Amino acid sequence: MDLLRFITCGSVDDGKSTLIGRLLYDSESVSLDVLAALEKRQASGGVVDLALLTDGLRAEREQGITIDVAYKYFTTPRRKFIITDAPGHVQYTRNMVTGASNADLAIVLVDARQGVIEQTRRHTLIAALLGIRHFVLAVNKMDLVNFDETVFDQIAADYAALTDHFQLPTATAIPLSALNGDNVVSRSKHLPWYTGPSLLEHLESVPGAVETAAAPxxxxxxxxxxxxxxxxxxxxxxxxxxxxxxxxxxxxxxxxxxxxxxxxxxxxxxxxxxxxxxxxxxxxxxxxxxxxxxxxxxxxASDEPTLTRELEATLCWMSEQPLWPGRKLLLQHHSALVKAAIPTILHKVNVHTFGRAAADSAQLNDIVRVRLKTAVPVAVDNYHQNRATGSFILVDELSGDTLAAGLIGAANANYFTAPEPSPVAFSI
CATH class of the missing domain: 2.40.30.10 (Translation factors)
Incomplete structure (x- = not known):
């Protein structure tokens, strides 16, 4: 059986953790002791909170939100899966970047009552930049809009415009209710107008990544x-x-x-x-x-990477310390750790318009385009040709903290419009 790695993303309270819990629960992939505890709680009259299957931190259970990235594993007769549950809050965007970096597919959840919102666009932008080419639009909480087909069609059309902008393959739109299990593992009788696959059926059929396709x-x-x-x-x-x-x-x-x-x-x-x-x-x-x-x-010897001391890269800035031109830091490329500096910030990305804004600094969760110089040559590939050798992280020289995740090579020019005239900073 092959392996599919996917991430759930979207805004806060769209039901990402509940969806993963439902997938695990209905596919009988929950361990016996955890299953016994859930069934005991249900028997006592309580509501089974499936999100607890992934939200393990005390703060997550107290606040009812996902903070850290959680990984879950399960297997069906057709495929093995690694699920990444990423936080939806804008404060934890850097955690979402970490989770999406190894994913083959992104499930973008949308609350049927709210439709496509800013965080939907932000997470789609990040996933596209990270090279994810398979998207599922999971329109959740359909039970709260009476399983209205018109609501689903409008949300699917809005999101299709977004994926068209990124020149991505058409996202598979699936209506569902994670809380009740409608269309998650099995098709639902509450959605007679929907003729497509359930979420699990689609995940079992979508092509996975072929790691041997890139150069050795x-x-x-x-x-x-x-x-x-x-x-x-x-x-x-x-x-x-x-x-x-x-x-x-x-x-x-x-x-x-x-x-x-x-x-x-x-x-x-x-x-x-x-x-x-x-x-x-x-x-x-x-x-x-x-x-x-x-x-x-x-x-x-016949297919070498680029050996260079000068890079152009897209950074997802993950530190509360700002980035400014000339800042010195460390670049870690797998086991290679070299001194580096950022002489130039080329532009910042506006998540609302996908335009380029002039910038002289970068703040937490900003996505910026920069030029990098390293003290010694590094052997790298363009990220969109090889995700493994086209990525790196930036590290603070003194504290050792991770500052940014970087993607090497020119970004797809069609993602973004021309530079905007005013240097207004847009934080994402």
Whole structure:
């Protein structure tokens, strides 16, 4: 069975956690002890709060909102799933960015009573920037509008205009009620006018990500030198295959040094194998004695990434400390950690108009386009060609706090209109 990773996003109180709880509950993916507690509460006359299956923090249960990113796993006879429950409050947009960074599909929830609102647009923008190409518009709480087909059609039309702007494949619109389970796992008799699949039926059929489609990329996390009598000359390079596939005998190049050699052996769980694919953790041994350190990349000699000290990137600023031109920080690209500076902020994105606004700083939750310079060359790809090697984070030199998530390469020019004349700051 293949794997589908998806995220639920949208505004506060649209029912994201309840929807995930309903998916787990109705697909019989809840552990027996948790199921017993839920059924005991229901038997005593209380209302079963399915959101508690994902909202585990005390503050989340007290406030009735999602704060942190929660991951849940379940399996059906047709597919395995990893669910990311992301917070809807604008204050926790940075948490949503973290959750969406590894997702293949986004379920955008909309309250049927409110329709497409600012947070719907914000989360769709972020998901599009992060390379998610499959969207589901889940029009929730249809029971509160008497399962009105006209309400659903209007919301679906409004959201279609949004996805058209991002040149995304048409989002699959599904009416449902997460609280009552209508159209979540099984089709509902309350929606006779809807002839499409239930949410779970759609999730089981949508194409998943193919991690081997991108060019082979591997970055060294640890150099293994046991230097024991049994293995006096052993030298292995441990790390994760970030994308693509490596085979024994492949001609490769080590970056940033540029040394060229051949893969002598590939080990998985201390056993030699002929090939390894993303996202396997492996040890690679090279035929020649070349200088390789933590953070170096081992890539095909015929298909190398860009080795550069100057980047143009889109940042999702995640710190309460503002960003200003000239600020020095650290750029972390998987296991590579290098000094960097931001000489120029090119523009800021307005979530309302998707226009470009001039900016001389960035605040919490802003999305900005910047130029970066690094102290040493880094081996990177364009994010839309390789999500694994086209992304990075920025780290504060003193505190070690994460400041921003970055996407390398030029953003899709069709996402945004021309620069706006006034330098008004729009925070998203």
């Amino acid at each position: 990329r591997f970055q060294v996390q640890y150099v293994i030198r046991p230097q024991t009598p049994e293995l006096p000359d052993y030298r292995g390079y441990a790390g994760q295959v970030l994308s693509g596939q490596y085979r024994r005998g492949d001609r490769v190049r080590v970056l940033p040094s540029g040394s060229e050699t051949t893969i002598e052996a590939i080990e998985v769980n201390q056993q030699e194998v002929e090939a390894a694919s993303a996202p396997q953790a492996v040890v690679i041994r090279l035929r020649d004695d070349v200088d390789v350190s933590r953070g170096d990349s081992i890539v095909p």
